[in-house]
Amino acid sequence: MTGLADIAAAAAGQGLGIAGAFHAEEGDGAPEGVGTVVLLGFAPGGWDVFSGSAEAADGGADPLDRWSARVVGALAERLGAAALFPFGGPPYSPFLRWAQRGEGARPSPVGMMVSPTRGLWMSYRGALGLAGRLALEDAPGADPCLGCPAPCLTACPVGAMGEAPYDVPACTAHVESRKGTACREIGCLVRHSCPAGRDVTPGREQTGFHMTAFLRAHGSLDANSPSD
Numbered sequence: 001m002t003g004l005a006d007i008a009a010a011a012a013g014q015g016l017g018i019a020g021a022f023h024a025e026e027g028d029g030a031p032e033g034v035g036t037v038v039l040l041g042f043a044p045g046g047w048d049v050f051s052g053s054a055e056a057a058d059g060g061a062d063p064l065d066r067w068s069a070r071v072v073g074a075l076a077e078r079l080g081a082a083a084l085f086p087f088g089g090p091p092y093s094p095f096l097r098w099a100q101r102g103e104g105a106r107p108s109p110v111g112m113m114v115s116p117t118r119g120l121w122m123s124y125r126g127a128l129g130l131a132g133r134l135a136l137e138d139a140p141g142a143d144p145c146l147g148c149p150a151p152c153l154t155a156c157p158v159g160a161m162g163e164a165p166y167d168v169p170a171c172t173a174h175v176e177s178r179k180g181t182a183c184r185e186i187g188c189l190v191r192h193s194c195p196a197g198r199d200v201t202p203g204r205e206q207t208g209f210h211m212t213a214f215l216r217a218h219g220s221l222d223a224n225s226p227s228d
C-alpha cells in the first residue's frame with residue numbers, strides 16, 4: 001500500500017508538500033469510503049512551480065485553482081485516491097475541520113485558523129482521500145497561541161480583523177485605498193504579525209497575487225471567483 005513517504009515524494013515533484021494527515025471518522029465530512037485524508041499545501045519553491053505553469057500564463061480566470069485541480073487531480077489518479085479541494089463550493093469540503101484534525105490547527109484570537117507550524121499563513125491547495133488507513137506520523141504540535149502576547153489582535157490598521165467577527169467590507173475598502181498599500185503589496189498585516197508562521201512567510205509576488213484575487217472576488221475590482 002502507498003505510504004506517506006511515497007505521497008510526499010510524488011507531491012514534492014509538483015511543488016507540493018504534506019500539510020497534515022488524519023484517519024477519517026464519522027462527522028469529519030470525508031467522502032464515503034475514504035480512510036485517510038492527506039492535506040496538501042505549497043512546499044518551499046512551490047510558488048515558482050505554479051508561476052511557471054500554463055495556467056499562470058494563459059490569462060484565464062482562477063489560475064491557481066485550475067493549477068491545483070490539474071496537479072492534485074493527477075496525483076490522486078496516480079495514487080488511486082480521491083482528489084478533494086477547498087474551492088469549488090458552496091458547499092465546501094470542510095478543510096478547516098480537516099486542518100484541526102490533520103495539522104493541529106486551532107481557531108486564533110482573530111477567528112482565522114492558526115497552524116502550529118505555518119501560523120496564519122496556513123492554506124491548502126487540495127487533499128487526497130485514500131481508501132486505507134495509512135501509518136501516520138506524530139501528533140501535531142502545541143497550541144502556538146499559548147503564552148503569545150497576541151500581536152494579531154491589533155495588527156489590522158482598520159480593525160477589520162480582531163476580536164469582532166471578520167469585517168470583509170472594511171478590509172477590502174482599506175486594501176483598495178491609498179493607505180492600504182502595505183496590505184496590497186506584502187499581504188495581510190494580521191497574518192504577518194503571527195510569530196508562528198515567520199519561517200514560511202510568502203514572497204511579495206505570492207501575497208500580491210492572493211490580494212488581487214481576493215479583491216476581484218470581494219472588492220470593487222472586476223468580478224471573478226474566490227481564490228484563497
Ligand code: B12
Pocket residue numbers: 085086087092093094095096110111112113114119120121122123124125161166168171188210211214218226227228
Ligand atoms: C468562504 C471563505 C472565505 C470568505 C470568508 C467569509 C467570512 N467569514 O466572512 C472570504 C472570501 C472573505 C475568505 C477570505 C480569506 N480566506 Co478563506 N475561505 C473560505 C472557504 C472557501 C469556505 C469556508 C466556508 O464557507 N465553509 C463552510 C462554512 C459552513 O463553514 P465555516 O467553518 O462556518 O466557515 C467560515 C470560516 O471558514 C470563515 N472564514 C473563511 N475564511 C476566513 C478568513 C478569515 C480571515 C476569517 C476570520 C474567517 C474566515 O468564514 C466561513 C463562513 O462564515 C475556505 C475553504 C474551505 N473549503 O473551507 C477558505 C479558507 C478558510 N480561507 C483561507 C484563506 C487563506 C483566506 C484568505 C487569507 C485568502 C487571502 N486573501 O489570501 C482570506 C482572508 C483575507 C485577508 N485579510 O487576507 C484558508 C485558510 C485560512 C486560515 N488560516 O484559516 C482556507 C481553508 C482556503 C484554503 N485554500 O486553504 N475566505
Ligand code: SF4
Pocket residue numbers: 108109114119120144145146148149150151152153193194195196
Ligand atoms: S499572533 Fe500569537 S495569538 Fe495570534 S494567532 Fe499567532 S500565535 Fe496565536
Ligand code: SF4
Pocket residue numbers: 155156157158159160161170171172174175183187188189190191
Ligand atoms: S488585509 Fe489589511 S485591512 Fe484586511 S484584515 Fe488584513 S491587515 Fe486588515
